[in-house]
Amino acid sequence: MEDFIDLCLARQSCRKFADRPVEREKLVRCAEAARLAPSGCNAQPWSFVLVRDPAAVQGVAEATQQLELNEYTSAAKAFFVIVEEHAVLIPRLRRLIDSQYFADFDVGAAANYICLEAEAQGLGTCMLGIFDREKLSQLLGIPAEKQIRLVIAVGYPADGKLRAKVRKPLDEVLRVIE
Amino acid sequence: MEDFIDLCLARQSCRKFADRPVEREKLVRCAEAARLAPSGCNAQPWSFVLVRDPAAVQGVAEATQQLELNEYTSAAKAFFVIVEEHAVLIPRLRRLIDSQYFADFDVGAAANYICLEAEAQGLGTCMLGIFDREKLSQLLGIPAEKQIRLVIAVGYPADGKLRAKVRKPLDEVLRVIE
Numbered sequence: 001m002e003d004f005i006d007l008c009l010a011r012q013s014c015r016k017f018a019d020r021p022v023e024r025e026k027l028v029r030c031a032e033a034a035r036l037a038p039s040g041c042n043a044q045p046w047s048f049v050l051v052r053d054p055a056a057v058q059g060v061a062e063a064t065q066q067l068e069l070n071e072y073t074s075a076a077k078a079f080f081v082i083v084e085e086h087a088v089l090i091p092r093l094r095r096l097i098d099s100q101y102f103a104d105f106d107v108g109a110a111a112n113y114i115c116l117e118a119e120a121q122g123l124g125t126c127m128l129g130i131f132d133r134e135k136l137s138q139l140l141g142i143p144a145e146k147q148i149r150l151v152i153a154v155g156y157p158a159d160g161k162l163r164a165k166v167r168k169p170l171d172e173v174l175r176v177i178e
Numbered sequence: 179m180e181d182f183i184d185l186c187l188a189r190q191s192c193r194k195f196a197d198r199p200v201e202r203e204k205l206v207r208c209a210e211a212a213r214l215a216p217s218g219c220n221a222q223p224w225s226f227v228l229v230r231d232p233a234a235v236q237g238v239a240e241a242t243q244q245l246e247l248n249e250y251t252s253a254a255k256a257f258f259v260i261v262e263e264h265a266v267l268i269p270r271l272r273r274l275i276d277s278q279y280f281a282d283f284d285v286g287a288a289a290n291y292i293c294l295e296a297e298a299q300g301l302g303t304c305m306l307g308i309f310d311r312e313k314l315s316q317l318l319g320i321p322a323e324k325q326i327r328l329v330i331a332v333g334y335p336a337d338g339k340l341r342a343k344v345r346k347p348l349d350e351v352l353r354v355i356e
Contacts, residue, residue, distance in 0.1 A: 004298035005207065007182060008214040008291060029183065031352045035345050036186040040307050044346050052356040067270050092245050093308060102307055108286025113186060120182035129218050129280055130271060140355065167213050168222050174209045177318065178230040
């Protein structure tokens with residue numbers, strides 16, 4: 001595959017979704033990609049709730065609209081809700097670090113796999129890190145002791161325009177020892 | 179792009195590197211991909227040290243070989259060392275959460291972008307989460323107050339054999355509300 005960087009360039013946070021339903025199989029394919037993500041000790045400390053039911057989608061949208069932010073999520077057609085699960089590490093590490101030590105990296109990986117696979121299929125996504133946890137847990141029947149870590153809004157982008165990426169220049173973030 | 183899942187399937191932790199140098203431009207391209215990764219509030223709370231100098235490569239390898247683990251890193255031809263940097267969040271979030279709240283997700287994203295771009299170019303990688311921080315910081319001139327979060331060993335795989343992926347079945351990690 002020659003064009004992973006093209007995929008990186010194409011993926012952008014989508015904050016304007018088209019009023020067009022999203023095919024179930026495309027969403028499941030995103031979860032399939034996430035399932036393949038690497039994780040510390042291959043613990044796979046994640047589970048995914050894919051929300052497609054319109055009333056539940058509306059409820060998740062509302063739970064992401066704290067702080068008068070993120071009103072655009074009302075137009076999303078589906079959501080992935082990523083729940084952190086218990087990680088089983090190899091015994092040698094278990095003695096040194098907490099079982100969930102790698103879980104945030106791992107959730108970050110899985111979330112990005114979802115977004116990249118969505119982009120590869122022409123879907124737009126936006127990752128949301130701030131939401132009403134209690135409301136979401138209740139709405140989706142997630143036990144109170146489990147942590148919801150990220151929410152991803154999904155839909156077809158209302159316009160396909162690619163924005164210029166705002167990033168620090170490479171020489172500011174990369175140092176080479178050679 | 180139709181084949182992101184193929185890239186996910188192809189990427190695997192490489193623990194046997196070939197005795198073959200890795201082109202500088204391929205490594206820089208991995209950093210270029212990582213630079214494009216998304217982050218909370220687009221804070222980009224990362225910097226990358228690319229280690230190519232043979233003596234420094236050997237030093238990094240040794241710093242990853244605690245616990246009698248990871249001896250294979252001695253055959254790596256380069257390393258990426260990912261350092262967490264200060265994240266500037268938008269003011270509304272800054273009042274609610276710590277500036278580094280999303281940094282682990284973000285580092286997880288950048289690390290995976292490096293590994294996926296490496297795979298796309300035929301390189302093998304292995305992410306390492308346990309290492310001698312003090313030794314590494316000293317060796318690479320990273321200020322003591324900065325956190326090294328992940329190390330990625332890079333090289334050409336000694337064999338191209340794809341192992342079967344060991345993952346939880348999809349119906350164990352995915353619940354659909356529809």
